[in-house]
Amino acid sequence: MVKTPGEWLNKLYYGDNLGVLRENVAPESVDLIYLDPPFNSNRSYNVLFKEKSGEESPAQMEAFDDTWTWSHETESLYIDLLNGDAPLAVKDALEAMRKLLGDNDVLAYLVMMAARLVELHRVLKPTGSLYLHCDPTASHYLKMLLDAIFGARQFKNEIVWRRTSTVKGNSGQGARHFGRNTDRILFYTKSDKYTFNQAYQPYSEEYIKKKFTNIEPETGRRFQTVSMLGPGGSAKGNPFYEVLGVSRHWRFSQEEMARLIKEGRVHQSKPGVVPRQKYYLDEGKGVELQSLWADIDALNSQAAERLGYPTQKPLVLLERIIEASSNPGDVVLDPFCGCGTTIDAAQKLGRKWIGIDVTTLAVDLIDARLRHTYTESIQDSYEILGIPKDLGGAQALFNRSPFEFERWCVMLVDGQPNEKQVGDKGIDGIIRVPIDAKGNSHRAIVSVKGGTTNPSHVRDLIGTVESQKAAMGVFICLKKPTKAMVDAANHSGVYTYPVNNQKYPKVQIITVEDLLKGKRPNIPTAMLPYFQAQRRYEATHQQMTFG
Template identity: 30%
Template sequence: MQINNVYLGDCLIKLKKVEDKSIDLIYLDPPFFTGKAQIQKTRDNSKEYLFDDKWEDLDQYLNFLKTRIIECKRTLKDTGSIFLHCDKNASHYIRVLLDEVFGPENFVNEIIWTYKRWSNAKKGLLNAHQNIFFYSKTKKYQFFTQFTDYSPTTNIDQILQARERNEHNKTVYKKDANGEVVTGKEKVGVPLSDVWDIPYLNPKAEERVGYPTQKPVILLERIITLVTNEGDVVLDPFCGSGTTLVAASINKRQYIGIDISEEATQLSKKRIKEAKITKSHRLEKGLDSYLNKEDYVREILSQLDAVIVERNKGIDGFLKKHIDGKPVAIYVQRKNQSLADAITLIRKATHSKGVGKKILIRTNDVAVLFDEDTSDKDDLLIIESLDFQVFEKFTRPLV
């Protein structure tokens, strides 16, 4: 079967044409056992897409899935993984099914994809998640750990200081013989958890093509980059509007898509060509409003590939690499903040924290009455941001 193609037909039949052990990742988002026809219109209402999710009974549905999951397993490389997307309707049965086919020892995670929903009037809790089961073919599966920023509630000492267990087996911050704090290992952020807060595609999102149950590209990008390398092959046997294939091609992976609906395969091919994504505004800005850094501060920190920390007055982040065995703190001067104030803040925030060098990013020249002594005496390096160099200095009128 040719790679980088979308095939029309029942995936059970098409999968049989895929070579044994040739696929690195299978993501499948089959009908969810909702008992309804899934219908949706395009954003301009010009077209309606539909696929059927009606079954005689649960046995028929599970049997449908099982035969196809067995074929999927055969096509996976020993280093490969499968991600099966479902929801509350059948997730509990599907997990048992996957245990049967892949073996419980190859269960890796149950990912909870959570998103904000508008309330509805129904009795019971608002349903705001779907489930993605992650199984590997063998224990040799490929996996690339991803890291996220520290949560706003993380105490700076937790990031900086080494910890140990005391005589009561309690975790405490480590101190050396002189009672000084001991610096911990280099940190790159918090390893990604199994709960993913990724916004649902809103009805006006540019990415939305009007296909029922269309998933966000960003969700698939995360899965793809967790378990595949560039050039690896990603297969989606229920590809629908082609979200997985778009995410694969954007990330330089090869892909195979299959769907029983001709409209779906045509739409997938069109989307792969256009490869449009709307990065969620909410996701780019940080997930919660209490993440309080302004955009320009985040931009500067990301240029430095810094680990961002929240809620610490005077420290915005750290370099991922230690220098001279110590963490390097970064602070970005705020608009309307004088350089002297910024220096005072970073010095205060880093005092007795086991921090080594400090970097202050200068972003403006707000006037001050007295010049601060900015010499390098306590390992403070002041660097001018690009914006400051170009716009403020270059365009400042000569006096």
């Protein structure tokens, strides 16, 4: 793809968001930030609050699951924040939290978040907003950090998202608390001049029956009436005159009142009663959205958009945030972009976007999600950065994280890699090839080796293909295969593709160098991993309107 001068390309980064923000995102270049830092309410506070001495904390609450632990790296970052350019309020907050919490994993989480929130504040435009999605058990600590970084007066809302109306109770297992079915979304702005498009929810049937009690005989239109009296009377400069036989201080000028009467928008129930203004139901925008969001459910196991990602949020939730706090063409940033719901919503709503994630799996999932949803042509509108582009980069990734290297290789061949580093029996991923129009498929097992290889590795893959009753096997290696390895693969047999009876090598070898040059295994066209649902049709969410 050739990029024309001045053309904006959306950006998807693989890497630690702290480094990416510092090195690649310019100051005051982003209009809206949404972040959903990793947490999980399956870990208990008595683990996270454990001092490094081993002494248990008495707190018996639930908290977030993350990979951040108190370490030399955390200590170094803590010192850098105290000695660096972070606002004095941030330094004071961190010192206070250390005294309160001690050197445990919660403090490590907050130190890591403080460094990132400082950078997010730096890249946000003066007119920009930030929405931080968190668990109720973490929100009070994070709010202290946000107050210190943004300023307490820039706090706009603590949005309570009711994920579901009911949750599975654990009282039978001894739980002694109310069901936990809400998250918090902390809404901050960088200044008092920020983008905000008021959202409206449809009127409920109960509200309509209660408020819109009048029906216009001539048209059958339902309406409610509101006062036209000028609050404060003459003291507030409201004009005094007669309307339909009633003299009062009114909120409208005589000319404006005459226009309303002419248009039939003034209602007097009987002579002598103070006239009121008509508001028609069919012209109403709805009820202004409040800070309790109880109309969007979390994704259930049957949701068409569900990708199996543990913290995936509903698309409509991100659409609401993006529509409220940005305009078409604005830049939206998600520094913990996970499975890419923010990216998908930004793309759908005509915003530019930047996504960052620390796993190759997430980057590939977002790439596949965009291609699946918007067709392959979408790839021309974004670039993926931080992923190896040459053998040196591939070797560096292997040296840094063999598991991430394996997953990256599997994703290069449109396979679905293992989500966790477990005993995989030589299976590092699966490629699926369709065999009919019903979604049925055959499997090709992918095995990846970044270190020294030998013929036994190829023979092991051949055995795994047979024992797992897979159709094919693909062996990916960083180093050039030996002649004996190639010979072993050549004697693995053939696979006959049932769609057209074309024959393919049962097991084949391909190098990382070949993959980087654009070469792919000799297999039938693979299904995009993760997705079974059809491409999303072009439809807009009708839940509410924005004024």
